[in-house]
Amino acid sequence: MNKVMMPRRVLLVMSATMLVLMSSLCMAATEEFTVNGLKVILKKNPANDIIAANLYIRGGVLNLTPATAGIEPLLFDVSTKGTAKYPKETINAELARMSTQIFGNAGRDYSAINLLCVKPNFEKSWDIFADVILNPTLDPKEVEISREQILTNVRQRKDNPDVNLRLIGDALYFKNHPYALDPQGTEETVGKITVEQMRQYLKDNLVASKLLLVVVGNLDKAELQKKVEAAFGKLPAGNYKPQYPAMVKHTAADVSTQAQQLPTNYIIGYFPAPSLRDQDYYAMSMAMSILQQRVFEEVRTRRNLSYAPSAYLQNLFANCGNLYVTAVQPDTTIKVMLAEVKRLQSVPISAKELRDKITSFLTGYYLQNETNASQASFLARFELAGLGWRESEKFVENMKKLTPEQVRQVAQKYIKKIQFAVIGDPAKIEEKLFTSM
Amino acid sequence: MYRIKHWLYGVALLGCFSTMALAQTSTGSVSTSSTGSKYNIYRTELNNGLDVIVIENPIVPLATVEIDVHSGAFVESPEYDGLSHLYEHMFFKANEVIPNQERFLERTRELGMSWNGTTSEERVNYYFTLPKDSLRQGLEFMNAAIRTPLFLEDELVRERPVVTGEYDRAESNPFYHLGVAVNKKMWQKYYSHKNVIGDREIILTADKNKMKTIQQRYYVPNNSALLVAGDVKHEEIFKLAENVFGSWSRGEDHFVKHPAPEHPPLEKSEVVVVEKPVSAVSVQIAMHGPSVSKDPKSTYAADVLSFILGQPNSKFQKQLVDSGLLTSASLGYYTLDKTGPITVFGQTSPDKYEAAVKAVFDELKRFTESDYFTDDQLAAAKNQLEIQERFGQERPSNFVHTLGFWWSVAGLDYYLNYVDNLRKVSREDINAYVRTYIQSKPYIMGILLSPENRQKLSIKEGEPL
Numbered sequence: 001m002n003k004v005m006m007p008r009r010v011l012l013v014m015s016a017t018m019l020v021l022m023s024s025l026c027m028a029a030t031e032e033f034t035v036n037g038l039k040v041i042l043k044k045n046p047a048n049d050i051i052a053a054n055l056y057i058r059g060g061v062l063n064l065t066p067a068t069a070g071i072e073p074l075l076f077d078v079s080t081k082g083t084a085k086y087p088k089e090t091i092n093a094e095l096a097r098m099s100t101q102i103f104g105n106a107g108r109d110y111s112a113i114n115l116l117c118v119k120p121n122f123e124k125s126w127d128i129f130a131d132v133i134l135n136p137t138l139d140p141k142e143v144e145i146s147r148e149q150i151l152t153n154v155r156q157r158k159d160n161p162d163v164n165l166r167l168i169g170d171a172l173y174f175k176n177h178p179y180a181l182d183p184q185g186t187e188e189t190v191g192k193i194t195v196e197q198m199r200q201y202l203k204d205n206l207v208a209s210k211l212l213l214v215v216v217g218n219l220d221k222a223e224l225q226k227k228v229e230a231a232f233g234k235l236p237a238g239n240y241k242p243q244y245p246a247m248v249k250h251t252a253a254d255v256s257t258q259a260q261q262l263p264t265n266y267i268i269g270y271f272p273a274p275s276l277r278d279q280d281y282y283a284m285s286m287a288m289s290i291l292q293q294r295v296f297e298e299v300r301t302r303r304n305l306s307y308a309p310s311a312y313l314q315n316l317f318a319n320c321g322n323l324y325v326t327a328v329q330p331d332t333t334i335k336v337m338l339a340e341v342k343r344l345q346s347v348p349i350s351a352k353e354l355r356d357k358i359t360s361f362l363t364g365y366y367l368q369n370e371t372n373a374s375q376a377s378f379l380a381r382f383e384l385a386g387l388g389w390r391e392s393e394k395f396v397e398n399m400k401k402l403t404p405e406q407v408r409q410v411a412q413k414y415i416k417k418i419q420f421a422v423i424g425d426p427a428k429i430e431e432k433l434f435t436s437m
Numbered sequence: 438m439y440r441i442k443h444w445l446y447g448v449a450l451l452g453c454f455s456t457m458a459l460a461q462t463s464t465g466s467v468s469t470s471s472t473g474s475k476y477n478i479y480r481t482e483l484n485n486g487l488d489v490i491v492i493e494n495p496i497v498p499l500a501t502v503e504i505d506v507h508s509g510a511f512v513e514s515p516e517y518d519g520l521s522h523l524y525e526h527m528f529f530k531a532n533e534v535i536p537n538q539e540r541f542l543e544r545t546r547e548l549g550m551s552w553n554g555t556t557s558e559e560r561v562n563y564y565f566t567l568p569k570d571s572l573r574q575g576l577e578f579m580n581a582a583i584r585t586p587l588f589l590e591d592e593l594v595r596e597r598p599v600v601t602g603e604y605d606r607a608e609s610n611p612f613y614h615l616g617v618a619v620n621k622k623m624w625q626k627y628y629s630h631k632n633v634i635g636d637r638e639i640i641l642t643a644d645k646n647k648m649k650t651i652q653q654r655y656y657v658p659n660n661s662a663l664l665v666a667g668d669v670k671h672e673e674i675f676k677l678a679e680n681v682f683g684s685w686s687r688g689e690d691h692f693v694k695h696p697a698p699e700h701p702p703l704e705k706s707e708v709v710v711v712e713k714p715v716s717a718v719s720v721q722i723a724m725h726g727p728s729v730s731k732d733p734k735s736t737y738a739a740d741v742l743s744f745i746l747g748q749p750n751s752k753f754q755k756q757l758v759d760s761g762l763l764t765s766a767s768l769g770y771y772t773l774d775k776t777g778p779i780t781v782f783g784q785t786s787p788d789k790y791e792a793a794v795k796a797v798f799d800e801l802k803r804f805t806e807s808d809y810f811t812d813d814q815l816a817a818a819k820n821q822l823e824i825q826e827r828f829g830q831e832r833p834s835n836f837v838h839t840l841g842f843w844w845s846v847a848g849l850d851y852y853l854n855y856v857d858n859l860r861k862v863s864r865e866d867i868n869a870y871v872r873t874y875i876q877s878k879p880y881i882m883g884i885l886l887s888p889e890n891r892q893k894l895s896i897k898e899g900e901p902l
Contacts, residue, residue: 047496050831092750096817099824118824145761152764152784155716161609264605293546301538304595307602326606359549363566366497367551370832 037208051217070185076104079136130231169421207238265424348404479671486659492666503564505841519635533585560845657688739770744818
């Protein structure tokens, strides 16, 4: 058997081909229009009969106060339990009959109410979707049932060390920052949110200038525009101006350890990172992808210190990156991971490494765009960042412009003053090591 | 149904990595036993017995290449407990073309691959997604990995702590312990045949001989399927498959002489209690359900009933959740060939525990009442299942895993005819399923709660009162 290697020339040609295809994927039939101040992005996809429609509320945690953290998950859940036009029994029966999904997501930068259905059911599904958003009954009995369910979920986050680790890490890293408010809320806040607060939230936030609607599916503009005008055409325009929280700053590295008897130690480190809005974003995405590959190879493949080492970038407006690992020898493992960070900061990656990574990014890009719902999220991400959805088509092009030196520079610029959170055995954690970068 | 597995069991273990390239001399010709285009799925069988299944979906210019092997926990006697999973990790290491794992990973980057593998009760799969232009290289890479692993002693020894690291993570999750406690009672002397993650000691002492044994028994073309999904044409894939995999020699059918054991029925109901520092009280009631090859009709009825009960308007949800007794309640059936489990899962608070458990058992008794669900709810459940399948098919890189699961567990035809068979499910079918597998049948009830709550509630293990 002969070993077959892919010639370098072929790889380059392939990347160019993929780039052209990628542009066509993004641009094929995407258009935008405005309905009384509400921006709508429609991407027509005739390849299937699935329709994804996401209504985004801009602002995220900036829409919350310490008393209302967690209001969105509760409001979104109870909104599907009855509206002016559709009593609970009717909504449940109709959604079950059509297998239509309507659900909300609350995030740090924005929230969304999502609709997923098949086209033959779009007419009725849209009508329910719009009524859930605009006219929820918010029956106090239903509020209490939803509240208890959400409280159970909120409490259970601490039962799972992986989830709890992120709660502890978030609290440490985002202290004194707007993101310190958890959009999922706490036991205390969810327990006290009132119907009046929920109605006020709707009044404050359902203004056209604060909303964005993204729809992907086999729909025509005229068809959708008519529906949006009928449903949301009378919303107050408002005068919302987007706000983007500043990057988190810490003056020194830190580590916070929660003692817990577990078979292994859970570790996460946070550091600042450029957001999609920043010109360093693409170089940082590449740096983190290279770092992920290297910690995986060094920690897992060569040294067999952990099943799950990783390095990744979050996608926040006040962005951050993370180092994550579970290990029975935390000091040894973190030493190896930090050494990889230092190598990335001091030695430029090779041209081949960069080229291979760009090909991988293309695969990842397409994997993110396989479904209508994920395409809607991808377009929205750029639009909500204030860049415009068309910027999404430049994603790989921007990656291809990167140089090894740019990647080294951003790694050096951002990966420092790491804030570590640990759940496990404090005796195994050398504070000096964890605060060395 | 497949998704039920992920909801509760979560036993499909993500393993390692993938691939490398290798030129393959071609011999023989494609033997097209059957082709069809339902859901744009096409299949053929090579002369060596390898099933080749193609899903055409050009939504993005990618191709996903997957090998499914009819193996997993169900073939594992106690001395092999967990080794299907360890083998899956070793797949991504040295083979006759790739000298070591480092080079293996480098090749995945050169090809722009996203890759992984999973092990579950009755299926092991390996897959990678890559630009469609690199499909041939991807198939050759897969061919080398599936046919010529070296199981280097050094790589095997170094991989053991990685797998036990996965074990450590599982053991850190309270729900893992609930699952183990219930499963040990459910499967008794054949527990290893359901224990995907395996036995720590067996993993730590596994050697090359055991890996070779697994390879010889199960990693043969006539016990495997090649699936390719994405922006591809089936005619081209059939030719490529023959060209690359055609010389893979057919092996003995190990199951003829050594069939995996059938699980004896539960003899009695039992309660097991797991104490962990958790906030809610979780209750898992498990029963032996149908085996898909022996009673396929009941598997369709099981899925329809599960969806009826999942509807917010169902009596089940109204009595248990809307009443405030539980914060969530569900019934699921996990389709398997060697006895699929039926599971009722619910969560409640300590003060409502007793009333909640009583209410759950009261509901089980009502399943066969003539007005327990309406004709509309029955129809809606069938619609839901059908549309869920359409949602699932939207994403080719994921749908290929679903299809591979069905190929291994129930055969491809089961999936291709699934929606048609769901449509035929009647109220009588559902009642027959309930009477055969649920009502008055022995069960294992697992309870996960904090030590403080256990003391407060005075819950005892053993036979239920």
